[in-house]
Amino acid sequence: MSSESMAGRMPAPESHDRLSGVSPVPGAAKPDPVLRASGVRRSFGGLTAVDVEHLEVQRGTITALIGPNGAGKSTLFNVLTGFDRMDSGVSAFQGRSLRGLSGHRVARRGLVRTFQLTKALTRLTVMENMLLAARGQTGERMVGAFAPWIWRGQEAANRERAEALLERFRLAHMRDEIAGSLSGGQRKLLEMARALMSEPTMIMLDEPMAGVNPVLVQSLLEHITSLRDEGVSVLFVEHDMDVIMGISDWIVVLAEGRVIAEGRPDDIRSNQQVIDAYLGTQHDEPGAGGAEEGR
Amino acid sequence: MDFIQILAEATRTAIGPIAAIYALAAIGLNLHFGYTGLLNFGQVGFMLVGAYGVAVTTSTYELPLLLGVLVSIGCAFVLALLLGLPTLRLRADYLAISTIAVAEVGRLIYRSTVAQDITGGVYGLQQVAGDFYAWNPFPSGSYGIDAGAFSITFSARDVWVMTVAWAVVLLASLAMYVLTHSPWGRVIKGIREDEDAVRALGKNVFAYKMQSLVLGGVFGALAGALMAINQQTVHPDAFMPQVTFYLWAMLLLGGAGRTLGPVIGAIGMWFLLTMFDGLLRDVSAMGLLPGIAGGELGALRHAVVGLALVLLIVYRPQGLIGNRKEMLVNVK
Ligand SMILES: Nc1ncnc2c1ncn2[C@@H]1O[C@H](COP(=O)(O)OP(=O)(O)O)[C@@H](O)[C@H]1O
Ligand SMILES: [Mg+2]
Numbered sequence: 001m002s003s004e005s006m007a008g009r010m011p012a013p014e015s016h017d018r019l020s021g022v023s024p025v026p027g028a029a030k031p032d033p034v035l036r037a038s039g040v041r042r043s044f045g046g047l048t049a050v051d052v053e054h055l056e057v058q059r060g061t062i063t064a065l066i067g068p069n070g071a072g073k074s075t076l077f078n079v080l081t082g083f084d085r086m087d088s089g090v091s092a093f094q095g096r097s098l099r100g101l102s103g104h105r106v107a108r109r110g111l112v113r114t115f116q117l118t119k120a121l122t123r124l125t126v127m128e129n130m131l132l133a134a135r136g137q138t139g140e141r142m143v144g145a146f147a148p149w150i151w152r153g154q155e156a157a158n159r160e161r162a163e164a165l166l167e168r169f170r171l172a173h174m175r176d177e178i179a180g181s182l183s184g185g186q187r188k189l190l191e192m193a194r195a196l197m198s199e200p201t202m203i204m205l206d207e208p209m210a211g212v213n214p215v216l217v218q219s220l221l222e223h224i225t226s227l228r229d230e231g232v233s234v235l236f237v238e239h240d241m242d243v244i245m246g247i248s249d250w251i252v253v254l255a256e257g258r259v260i261a262e263g264r265p266d267d268i269r270s271n272q273q274v275i276d277a278y279l280g281t282q283h284d285e286p287g288a289g290g291a292e293e294g295r
Numbered sequence: 296m297d298f299i300q301i302l303a304e305a306t307r308t309a310i311g312p313i314a315a316i317y318a319l320a321a322i323g324l325n326l327h328f329g330y331t332g333l334l335n336f337g338q339v340g341f342m343l344v345g346a347y348g349v350a351v352t353t354s355t356y357e358l359p360l361l362l363g364v365l366v367s368i369g370c371a372f373v374l375a376l377l378l379g380l381p382t383l384r385l386r387a388d389y390l391a392i393s394t395i396a397v398a399e400v401g402r403l404i405y406r407s408t409v410a411q412d413i414t415g416g417v418y419g420l421q422q423v424a425g426d427f428y429a430w431n432p433f434p435s436g437s438y439g440i441d442a443g444a445f446s447i448t449f450s451a452r453d454v455w456v457m458t459v460a461w462a463v464v465l466l467a468s469l470a471m472y473v474l475t476h477s478p479w480g481r482v483i484k485g486i487r488e489d490e491d492a493v494r495a496l497g498k499n500v501f502a503y504k505m506q507s508l509v510l511g512g513v514f515g516a517l518a519g520a521l522m523a524i525n526q527q528t529v530h531p532d533a534f535m536p537q538v539t540f541y542l543w544a545m546l547l548l549g550g551a552g553r554t555l556g557p558v559i560g561a562i563g564m565w566f567l568l569t570m571f572d573g574l575l576r577d578v579s580a581m582g583l584l585p586g587i588a589g590g591e592l593g594a595l596r597h598a599v600v601g602l603a604l605v606l607l608i609v610y611r612p613q614g615l616i617g618n619r620k621e622m623l624v625n626v627k
Contacts, residue, residue: 083491107497119492121485123552123621131478132485133496139478140498142506146473155478180624191492198496 018058019250024263024271027054034059034202034233035080035111040089042072042079042257049075051257052089057202057250062224062234064244067254068277073237074116076254077206081113082106094201108135110201114208116237120187122180126171129179129190130162131155133197162197169193169223185216192223202233209238221247245269253277299444301573307447309566312525315460316518317565321545321557322467323514329551330475331507332487334391337378339538340398341512343531344370345519347405350420350529355413360426364520371516374401375509383504399536406531419530423523431455456525463521464558467514472554483507484552544604550614552621559615564600571599 022028033056042050050072057063065073078084080091082103091098093111101109121129137158138144139151166172169189174182179190188208195203205224209217217240225247228234238244244251245265253261253268255277261268268274308314320342327333348367352358378397382389405414414420433455439448449457474480482503485493490500523529541564549560575592578584587595607614613622 081495083494103491103494104497104499107495112497113495115491115495119489119495121488121492122624123488124481124484128481128484132481132493132498135497137478140482142474142479142510145477145479146470148473148477151478178621178624180621194496 018061019264022058024261024267026259026262028056028262030056030058032059033057035091035093035235037080037091038089040076040079040091041087042075042084043087048257050079050086052076052254052259055252055259055262057233057235059202059233060228060231061249062228062236062247063250063252064248065235065237065252065254066239066244071254072257073254074206075257077113077204077237080106081111081204083113107198110199111204112195112198112200112202113204114191114195114206116206116210118184118187118191120179120182120190123178125176126166126179126182126190127159127162127175129194130166130197131158133194134158134161135198158197165193165196170219185212188212188220189216189223192220196227196232200232202235203227205234205236207237207239209240209243217243297444301570301577303445303447304573305566305570307449308569309562310457311449311565312453312456312460312521314561314565315457315464316521316525317542317545318464318558318561319460319467319521320515320518321542321549321561322464322471323511323518324542324546325551325553325557326471326474326507326511326514329546329553329556330480330487331483331504331511332387332490333504333508333511334387335394335508335511336391336539336543337394337396337398337536338511338515338542339534339536340394340401341371341374341515342519342522342538343398343401343405343534344374345516346523346529346534347414347420347519348516349520349523350423351413353426354420354423355415360424360524363424364517367516367520368513371512372509375505375512379505379508383501383508395536395539398534398539402531402534414531415529417531419528421528423527423529425527427459427524428452428455433458456521460521460525463517467517468554468558475554479503487552544600547614548604548607550617553614553616553618556614556616563615567603568596568600571596575599 018031022030035057037052037055039054040050040052041048065076067073075084079086080098082098082101082105093106093109096109098106098109098111107113121132124132137151138154139148144151163172163175166175169192171182171186171189171193174186179187182190188211192205192208208224209220212220221243224234224236228249248265251262251265251268252259253271253274260277261271261274263271320338323341324335324338327335327338345367348370349360349363352363352366353360374397378390378393382393404410406417408416410416411418431451433451435451437448437450438454440446441448475484482493482498485498486500486503494500522533545560545564546557547560548563549558550556572592575584575595579587579592613619
């Protein structure tokens with residue numbers, strides 16, 4: 001764990017700069033969008049879960065996606081990452097269309113997501129969880145598996161990188177335990193560390209702090225901030241307003257599948273529409289709860 | 296029969312060719328279910344196409360045995376694609392239902408009159424794999440230990456089949472060990488735990504599931520080929536659905552997700568089956584089972600095995616060599 005604490009630190013100045021001059025209106029264009037989506041719709045029967053006219057995510061920033069339960073945040077994650085199909089619309093990552101790409105291909109492009117319900121691979125060890133995420137492994141080919149002398153070096157290098165990440169996420173002491181023996185909060189940490197192991201350009205975190213105790217929340221926040229400072233773009237879903245206002249460079253508000261507002265934390269705090277649609281209901285749903293639906 | 300004799304007979308079966316054949320098919324099932332999490336309830340279908348691959352090649356067309364083995368492997372490949380292509384993108388239960396149905400439909404096709412010219416229909420095929428016995432290096436005679444009551448002997452023919460069958464089991468186990476301790480094995484184990492998580496890390500889950508289905512199916516087909524070789528006849532009704540359920544019982548008895556689980560399971564299961572058989576026959580001969588005769592003893596044997604399995608699942612759900620901690624990780 002690096003000793004410099006990110007807690008309470010202001011977002012790095014450059015990440016503010018990147019969004020300077022962007023007007024806080026839904027669908028606003030960003031100077032250097034890493035992810036773009038247009039006309040994205042997804043319905044389940046008669047229910048339109050997502051109906052996003054236009055959305056851009058600025059590269060190298062922390063963008064929060066907020067909205068009441070059932071607003072369509074997880075569904076939007078799913079359609080953008082190829083885990084669900086969109087009924088209509090287009091999306092592009094780093095300027096290249098994601099049309100028709102399945103989940104694993106989107107991930108290979110560098111857009112890696114986590115899930116609202118944690119997906120630790122419970123009967124693999126913590127270290128195996130990490131190693132699984134490494135890219136381009138020769139030993140992952142069926143024939144290659146029979147030639148360990150070819151991939152042993154690669155495996156050792158991956159192990160070293162995994163070790164460093166586990167150290168950083170304070171999971172190193174658990175490396176040989178099965179992931180099923182971790183606490184809920186540790187599983188969230190593992191899922192994030194594992195996603196980083198796959199060297200993402202952009203990471204999408206669906207409620208990374210749900211059900212995590214306050215101490216771990218603090219360290220998760222530090223990890224997210226330092227990711228951004230290392231150049232990874234972050235889009236995350238969260239309910240806790242203090243958390244969101246504290247670390248986000250930009251906030252996108254979703255309600256009933258539509259983007260009703262976006263802007264810097266200050267813009268959102270004072271946005272009457274947001275207060276009506278979302279902040280007013282906030283007291284009914286504590287941030288840690290409501291993690292039972294979606295994936 | 297006294298108890299020592301029963302033990303000898305049980306041991307004989309447990310190390311015999313049939314146990315090896317079941318072990319091999321169960322290794323395939325272990326790759327499917329124990330490592331990849333695929334629910335295959337039609338492993339007998341792979342044994343069917345494997346047995347007929349050899350039988351049709353050597354008996355119907357009188358071609359060499361090794362070609363027959365290649366045909367068996369090819370048929371397993373095709374069957375796996377047939378099962379996997381439409382179902383492996385869907386939820387796990389679709390594969391499960393398809394496997395059980397396709398295996399049974401396959402059996403009905405092989406035994407139909409339409410196929411009779413090739414498969415022999417309901418009569419099956421005889422004089423299969425003569426080549427194999429021509430290659431037998433063991434001089435004829437009796438092999439084994441003969442110590443009075445505890446005597447286990449095999450003919451030279453049996454020893455030859457056993458040698459080859461257990462050698463194939465050994466090779467398959469080695470291959471499984473290498474695969475499951477490689478990054479490839481890590482991916483399929485990850486898929487077993489949660490395929491979406493693995494997909495989110497950029498792995499082509501469908502391709503891995505397909506590879507697993509094919510390789511495990513090939514193990515099943517080789518088991519079928521050995522069955523045809525061992526019996527020198529094939530008959531469609533040897534491939535009823537219960538064969539698959541015996542394989543499952545063996546896998547769970549030994550321990551799924553362990554390299555030697557299916558092997559130990561097959562040996563243990565055949566040992567138990569034969570022992571119960573002998574015991575029941577003894578008890579019945581002593582007149583202690585009034586009203587139960589002949590064929591009913593076989594049914595009773597299955598009931599006893601079923602009871603043993605229930606007790607196993609209650610008291611040792613991980614099987615003989617499984618890891619209890621892993622087994623119970625998701626049980627809260
Ligand atoms: N697979 C599905 N089938 C039917 N309805 C769904 C499905 N997934 C989500 N929904 C519905 O879509 C809406 C948006 O859900 P979701 O994206 O999970 O919201 P959020 O993550 O913002 O809480 C909800 O009304 C939910 O019930
Ligand atoms: Mg959600």
